[in-house]
Amino acid sequence: MAFNICGDHMHILLVCEEGGVSKIVGKIKAITSKEYNTEKGITVRRKKSESDTTREHVPLSKL
Secondary structure (H helix, E strand, O other): OEEEEOOOOEEEEOOOOOOOHHHHHHHHHHHHHHHHHHHOOOOOOOOOOHHHHHOOOOOHHHO
8 A cells, every 4th residue: 555645635556356446445535534524523523332332232241
């Protein structure tokens, strides 16, 4: 992977499986837009709750 970050965009050179580019680009766009919107105050980041990390399952430590 190689990248170049510019003022308002970035260039990325990836080597991946055929068909994997759209999934990778989608993930990058999702992460960067969430970070940008949080920094600009457009989106308020909520605190993670225990259910977020356990997916509603009871952790073994609670049994």
